[in-house]
Amino acid sequence: MELQVLRSFQAVAEGTTVTEAAAEARITQPALSRALNRLEEEVGAELFQRVGRVLQLTPAGRVFKEYADAVLDSYDRGLRAVAEVVDPDAGIVSLAFLHTLGTWLVPRLVTGFRESSPQVQFELHQNDEISLAQHLLDSTADLIITGKDPAHPLITWRRLLVEPLWLAVPARHRMAQRHRIRLAEVAEEPFIVLKPGYGLRSVTETLCRQAGFSPLVGFEGEEVETLRGLVAAGLGVSLIPASSGTTAPEANPDLPIRYLKVTDVPATRDIGIAWLASRTLPPAPRRFMDHALQATAASRTSTAAGS
Template identity: 85%
Template sequence: MDLQVLRSFQAVAEGSTVTEAAADARVTQPALSRALNRLEREVGAELFQRVGRVLRLTPAGRVFKEYVDAVLDSYDRGLRAVAEVVDPDAGVVSLAFLHTLGTWLVPKLVDGFGRDFPGVRFELHQADENSLAQRLLDSTADLIITGKDPGHPLIAWRRLLVEPLWLAVPTRHRLAQRRRVRLAEVADERFIVLKPGYGLRGSTETLCRQAGFSPLVGFEGEEVETLRGLVAAGLGVSLIPVSPGAATAAETNPDLPIRYLEVTDVHGARDIGIAWPAARTLPPAPQRFIDHALRATAEPGRGPGGRA
């Protein structure tokens, strides 16, 4: 059984046409069709059925694909491990992270690591909170940086830092001249929030619940910058992550007419941590990145989350 045929089977199973898969494999379309037919004979079952002009997996094909995915993933990880033994200063780190961390924490960690290990390449993926843990379990990421411990027996997690969450209000808001506020004071106002599944949405709902109310949702977005923009436009208030490295909350985006108020009646913050598969030995590059991230965030004066 040829690994390239398995890769082509995987590609067609995931939506590529036989012609496209053949081009990727640098073979002719008839040659790949014959190879897939041989694969079906070896497996002893029909793997595809034609639906219109496309091929769809049969029930047997869906079962077989799970094992093909595992075989190819294991083989590719083996190649990576050998390459990193041959050249310890090279390698790949596949890192998935929360959308909100892509503006400050992840760039600083990657940049700092890159200065020490310039031969390491990064594969970066943004995802919501619910998708991050699955990326580890599916082996589509080596590491994740997330807003909470996934609480899964196959995932190890370490806290990196605590990220403050401040209440963002427009400059013409009744509370805009204050520096601190009780979250309960905006219980009757509309909240601009991220969609369900995002870590910040869960943190917002939890803090509001602790303050004694459920947030009245005025808009659900997918990016924190959208939340800021809508707050600036006077469409509501929002709990916004504030980089611990900012000297003042106003530095978050000085161009927007927003005021950031410290919340006093609940603990306005969330944990940020790094996680990896607990049952799998990581290649050297991802393991080094874990060590780097823990060191970089350990001392408030020196890490990417600390004050300069």
């Protein structure tokens, strides 16, 4: 069994046509079809069934694909590890992170890291809280930067910083001229929130419960900038992080919003970095993790001193 045949099997199993997979492997379509037939003979079961003009995995094919994926992933990680031993200044960091961190924290960390490791390349993925943990479990990311400890026995998590959250209200809101507010004071107002599965959604629900109420959901979005826009339109209020990681959100003349400090509950969220506990990180991801912890150490220290 050749690795290239496994890669072609994987590609066809994920929706690539045999013709396209053959082109990627630089062989003819009949040659790839024969190779896949030999693979089925070696496995001892049909791996594909034709449904119309499309090949779909059989039950045996679905089982075999799990192991084929693991073999290819292990082989690719082995190649990476050897390459980084040969050239320790190079390498690849596969990093997945929360959508809300793509505007400030991740660019800041990547830029700082590349100053000392300019040859390292990055594979970046954005996702919600639940999907981030899956990136680690599926070995599609070396590291994740997430809003809370995944609390999974296979994942190790370290806090990077504590990010303040602010109550965003429309500029014409009855509380807009204030600087501070108790979250309980807006218990009857609609909340503009992210969809379930996003870390900021669960933090919002937890803080509202601590304030003595369940939030009345007025809209569920997928981007924090959408939340800001709908708050500016007067459709509700929202708990929002600072867009640049500063202690207070920056004013935007295009968005008539006021940000109020919440005083009756601890309006913050943890931001941390995590990796698969059972896996030894390659040199480049390990160096990036150390850089992320060191770069945010001052923030962690100042937060601890102020608490």
